[in-house]
Every structure is written in structure tokens, then in C-alpha cells.
Amino acid sequence: MREVLRELTAWWRDGHAVALASVVATSRSAPRPAGAAMLVGPCGEAVGSVSGGCVEGAVYELGQQTVAGGAPALHRYGVTDDEAFAVGLTCGGIIDVFVEPVSPQTFPELGELAADIAAGQPVAVATVIAHPDQVRVGRRLVLRPGAWAGTLGSKQADRAVAEDAWGLLAAGRTETLEYGPDGQRRGEGMRVFVNTFAPPPRMLVFGAIDFASALAKVGSFLGYRVTVCDARPVFATASRFPSADEVVVEWPHRYLAREAAEGRVDDRTAICVLTHDPKFDVPLLDVALRLEAGYVGAMGSRRTHDDRIRRLREAGLTETELGRLSSPIGLDLGARTPEETAVSITAEIIALRWGGQGQRLTERQGSIHRTPGS
Secondary structure: OHHHHHHHHHHHHOOOOEEEEEEEEEEEOOOOOOOOEEEEOOOOOEEEOOOOOOOHHHHHHHHHHHHOOOOOEEEEEEEOHHHHHHOOOOOOEEEEEEEEEEOOOOOOOHHHHHHHHHOOOOEEEEEEEEOOOHHHOOOEEEEEOOEEEEOOOOHHHHHHHHHHHHHHHHHOOOEEEEEOOOOOOOOOOEEEEEEEEOOOOEEEEEOOOHHHHHHHHHHHHOOOEEEEEEOOOOOOOHHHOOOOOEEEEOOHHHHHHHHHHOOOOOOOOEEEEOOOOHHHHHHHHHHHOOOOOOEEEEOOOHHHHHHHHHHHHHOOOOHHHHOOEEOOOOOOOOOOOHHHHHHHHHHHHHHHHHOOOOOOHHHOOOOOOOOOOO
């Protein structure tokens, strides 16, 4: 939707009905990813693409029917090998396309959604794309961290989908989820497309060591955009950190201060300080603990931690700021290897994000899933 949002909101503000066709699932080397969108405007205009040309004609005809009053519906298309080759692919695939009418009546939240996207605020749209009860098809939730608007038809379905959609929003992922007809986690019949509009959260790893390589791999797996930063060019190389999205050679505190000043650090950012060297980590933590980052952790022994806290107090940090530091970093999993330590660190990040306690679920009573802030 992001690619066609300007035209969509312009027609919406003018009160026109528009057909929105969205790719909601793909298999093999389908031409466009989930989230790709195409509009059919009130006068037959076509904007955007769902397949790079393979099935555009068929989707356009459906869009015209939808503009004329058709109901929202899910359609599956097989892209043949020949069609795929024509648009530059090596083999075909399958795409599921959901076509729905959009107007001020059917999507009253679109204006606020567009404003959030323009402002870079994390927001997601969860839309029912298949359901045994046709009346529920096309219903949606608009989700922001910890809140939602709209309904999918029942409180149980709203709650189940919101819990999963918040997780996708935090990771910046777009997916189609499946539930029982009333939101049951075991079952099938209701498919919900969750389209997220948020950049992936950042993980800033300071210290080009073997633990950083393992952490970059796990962080990337969890959906973070991972940066490894170290002042030593001989260690901070892309070949040593293939899982990182970028490797930066710079003094850590200077790099972090600049990223924060340019608005690239927010409350989803995880800052992991693995240097355990005072000349690097004290200036870095002096910057990090004054920011609104979602997580700040530092590696080191108990003795290193005590010395670091003393130095940070001398630097002027308050007890509240120091209380935000996770040090020694990670949960008590008994980790030994770099890979196990990376799991320990990311487990702590997950627990702090969602309010978990890190205990065994078999020892815990009540709901497994938590909502943000609960």
C-alpha cells in the first residue's frame, strides 16, 4: 500500500470508491512480494503493480468490478514459467491477491493511517481476507503499539490477532496469519493479512568480537537491522560479520551520538555493548543511557560491571539512567559459547520488550501471550 498511498488517499479524501488489490501471500519466485499493491481508480485508472505484468489484466478487471460495487474477495493466480521469464524471473510461482473496495465509508481510518506512515510512526493493518462468514471478509484492525481501532467481528478474534500483529509490527514484518473462525489459535478458516508500516528495528552491536558475529546472526534472524561498530578497522570488516547489514569503523560513542542526532535511534532500538573496555564502553554508555533506546546491555564480569558503574556515576549519570542498563548482559541460561550467549542476550531483549520474566512456561500460570505494557 505504501507505493500507492498518495493516490489512494487523494481519491479517498475526495470521497471516491477505489479498488485496492494487495499481494497477501506468495510461493516460489512470485514477481512481487507480500504487500505489493495496485489500485483501480474511480475512472478506471491503474496505479501500482501486483505481478510485474503477469496477471495485471485479470486483477484490473476484478478491480473494475469492485469499484462498481463488488464485494472484497481473495483470488489465487499461478504465474507460469514463461510468464515469469518474460518479467525477468527464472521460474514461476503463485500469488494470492486480495481485492477490496476502499472509500471513506469502508475505510474511515485511512486518513490517520496515512498520517502515521508519513510521520514514520509504526502502524499495521490486519484485514480478514478469508472467512466462512462472508460478512467478516474485509473487516480490519488498525494497530499501533499497545492499541488498536476497528474490529474483526469478535473480541476473541480481535485480541488474538492484535497480539500476533503487535509482534509483526515490532519486527517490521508483513505476513498472512491463519486462525479458527473466531480467532482460535488452533484451527483454520479465518485468514488475516497483516500489513506493517515500520522500518525494521535496529540492533547496534559495539565491539567486533566473536560474540558480536553470533549476535548479528541471531539479531538478523529476529528481524533486526544489525549494525556492528568498532573503532579498529582490522577487526571491523564485512567478511567477519556476514550477517550484519552494515559494519562501521568509528569510535562507538561518536557513531551512536550521530545516529541519535539524526533520528535513527528510537524506543525499538537494541544497543549491545560487547567491548568490555573502559575506553570504549564508558563514553558509549554515557551516550546510550541518556537516549530513549528500547534496550541497553553491556558485556563484562561482575568486577567489570562494578568498575563501569563507578566510572559512569563519575561521568554524571543518574541512578535512574543507570537503572536502564542490563549488565552483565543477557539472561541466566548457563550460556557458554558465542552462539548460546547471543541467544541469552536476545532472550533478555525479547523479555524486556514484552514484559516477560524469563521463567519456564511450565512454572507459570495464566496466559502465555502478553500485550505491550501488561
